[in-house]
Amino acid sequence: MQPYVSFEHVGHTYTLANGQSVNALNDVNFQINKHEFVAVVGPSGCGKSTLLRLLSGLIQPTQGQVKVFNQSITQPRDDVGIVFQKPTLLPWLSVLDNVLFPLKHKYGVVAKKDKEQALLLIEMVGLKDFSQRRPDQLSGGMQQRVGIARALLLDPDILIMDEPFSALDALTREEMGFELLKIWNEKPKTVLFITHSISEAVLLADKVFVMSERPGTLAEAINIDLPRPRSLQTIQDSLFSNYTSRIRKHIYKQANIEDVSTKTVA
Amino acid sequence: MSIYLKIKHKLQPMLPFITLLALLPVWEFICWFAKVPNFVLPSPSEIISAFLNVEITRWLDHSWATLRVALLGFALSIAISIPLAVIMVRSQFLTKTLFPLLVVIQSTPVVAIAPLLIVILGSGEAPRLAITCLITFFPLVVAATTGMLATPPELIELSKSLRASPVKEIWQIRLPYAIPHIFSGLKVAVTLAIIGAVIAEFVAAEKGLGYFVQFSTSYFKIPQAFAALIFLSIMSLVLFKAVHWIQTLYFSWSLPAQEK
Numbered sequence: 191m192q193p194y195v196s197f198e199h200v201g202h203t204y205t206l207a208n209g210q211s212v213n214a215l216n217d218v219n220f221q222i223n224k225h226e227f228v229a230v231v232g233p234s235g236c237g238k239s240t241l242l243r244l245l246s247g248l249i250q251p252t253q254g255q256v257k258v259f260n261q262s263i264t265q266p267r268d269d270v271g272i273v274f275q276k277p278t279l280l281p282w283l284s285v286l287d288n289v290l291f292p293l294k295h296k297y298g299v300v301a302k303k304d305k306e307q308a309l310l311l312i313e314m315v316g317l318k319d320f321s322q323r324r325p326d327q328l329s330g331g332m333q334q335r336v337g338i339a340r341a342l343l344l345d346p347d348i349l350i351m352d353e354p355f356s357a358l359d360a361l362t363r364e365e366m367g368f369e370l371l372k373i374w375n376e377k378p379k380t381v382l383f384i385t386h387s388i389s390e391a392v393l394l395a396d397k398v399f400v401m402s403e404r405p406g407t408l409a410e411a412i413n414i415d416l417p418r419p420r421s422l423q424t425i426q427d428s429l430f431s432n433y434t435s436r437i438r439k440h441i442y443k444q445a446n447i448e449d450v451s452t453k454t455v456a
Numbered sequence: 457m458s459i460y461l462k463i464k465h466k467l468q469p470m471l472p473f474i475t476l477l478a479l480l481p482v483w484e485f486i487c488w489f490a491k492v493p494n495f496v497l498p499s500p501s502e503i504i505s506a507f508l509n510v511e512i513t514r515w516l517d518h519s520w521a522t523l524r525v526a527l528l529g530f531a532l533s534i535a536i537s538i539p540l541a542v543i544m545v546r547s548q549f550l551t552k553t554l555f556p557l558l559v560v561i562q563s564t565p566v567v568a569i570a571p572l573l574i575v576i577l578g579s580g581e582a583p584r585l586a587i588t589c590l591i592t593f594f595p596l597v598v599a600a601t602t603g604m605l606a607t608p609p610e611l612i613e614l615s616k617s618l619r620a621s622p623v624k625e626i627w628q629i630r631l632p633y634a635i636p637h638i639f640s641g642l643k644v645a646v647t648l649a650i651i652g653a654v655i656a657e658f659v660a661a662e663k664g665l666g667y668f669v670q671f672s673t674s675y676f677k678i679p680q681a682f683a684a685l686i687f688l689s690i691m692s693l694v695l696f697k698a699v700h701w702i703q704t705l706y707f708s709w710s711l712p713a714q715e716k
Contacts, residue, residue, distance in 0.1 A: 243613075246613075246617050247617070248613055248616055248617060265619070266616050266617045266618075266619055267617065268617065268618055268619060270617060272610075272613070272614065272617060274610040275610075276608070276610065278608045278610040278611050278614075280611070280629070280632065280633075281709050281710075282632050282635070282707070282709045282710070291628075292614070292618055294628070295614075295615060295618055295620045295624055295628055295629075296618040296619070296620055298624075324709055326709065326713070
């Protein structure tokens with residue numbers, strides 16, 4: 191199978207306003223297959239956000255190449271849907287208009303069929319009765335659902351999620367994770383999911399990338415062979431805790447924290 | 457809700473007015489008791505009779521002249537400051553070159569520039585509008601710029617990833633995001649607009665409440681000047697309320713949570 195997304199020796203160096211340069215990513219190589227769910231975990235400042243910006247084409251790599259379906263990315267891609275850490279909805283628009291915003295912003299006009307599509311998406315994220323509400327009348331979790339619906343509107347091939355549930359409380363967070371899997375099942379996408387939570391990464395993803403500290407590199411790619419559909423049962427699976435402890439050890443090893451048990455675990 | 461609470465709720469907006477009414481007899485009494493000469497502080501009754509001594513059409517005439525200058529100057533100021541703010545948001549370079557100049561203009565006392573403007577622009581309405589505009593545009597530029605720069609960077613990235621034009625970025629994202637800030641600026645600026653109009657009338661005018669205050673004091677008709685002052689403060693209040701009302705009516709989402 192041909193890889194859908196590939197990063198080939200990708201590095202990125204930011205030049206700051208004062209002339210200094212910061213090396214955010216260094217020699218990153220990986221491949222993502224079509225409709226694969228990939229989670230990226232790593233310590234703060236490991237270049238996770240840079241990864242996201244590179245894939246969406248908002249910035250260009252200073253070394254190497256980012257390719258989607260064998261084509262190098264040279265400008266922002268509109269077939270990429272982005273869900274941000276904060277919902278960042280437009281407070282003056284209704285839920286429906288927020289979901290429609292990318293279309294309105296890009297083309298200026300919204301057809302009747304787009305509106306129907308948006309309403310379907312709103313229904314899918316469970317906000318059927320809220321399409322005319324304004325964001326300030328919704329809870330944080332509901333706002334993020336709108337954010338997800340907005341990212342899905344243009345039916346992108348790639349969905350990038352930048353710690354989308356990190357601002358939510360623990361219960362809502364778990365619920366949203368399962369919700370996301372359900373949506374992904376209905377509308378398969380290639381997902382790059384950035385998170386701080388190891389268990390969230392294992393629960394959701396087919397593959398977990400562990401990043402190392404700055405300059406960020408890909409320290410390890412771990413295939414998660416847990417059966418789908420995943421559920422609360424998955425968390426109780428002994429394999430699940432195996433995966434999480436393995437990833438945790440990777441991260442601690444980088445942070446140079448002594449951990450004797452590292453050697454005994456496969 | 458109990459009846460007591462209902463009455464309290466209804467009376468709340470009237471409270472400042474009631475306080476003022478309650479203070480009037482105290483004011484009257486002090487003037488009478490301490491025999492304060494009316495050029496120091498006229499009593500409310502003297503102010504009222506001074507008000508009644510001038511025909512109402514004359515009052516309206518003067519008020520309209522001031523209101524007209526204030527509103528036109530205010531509109532001119534909006535028309536200049538919002539585009540200026542957009543330009544400064546788009547260009548770092550222009551921000552660095554223009555902003556210090558704006559600060560210089562702002563920190564030069566308008567009262568001192570006013571006579572010069574009259575010389576430059578003649579004695580018509582132009583210098584009055586210019587003065588009003590000068591005094592109101594700074595808070596507007598600052599408010600609009602701050603508001604547009606406060607737009608979440610994620611939305612700007614969203615706009616970039618959609619490859620939308622910069623015009624759309626400003627018009628559909630940044631400007632609406634600046635609305636709460638802009639309205640704060642408008643509320644400050646609209647009261648400054650009255651001040652600007654009055655300053656202009658002090659320097660050169662044959663009509664308007666500012667002119668009338670000066671005219672009255674030069675003839676020692678202090679109660680009449682006070683009556684004009686009251687007109688001015690009512691006008692200020694009404695304009696302030698009008699801005700707030702427009703915000704509530706058309707931009708209710710931009711009001712702070714406790715005002716909704």
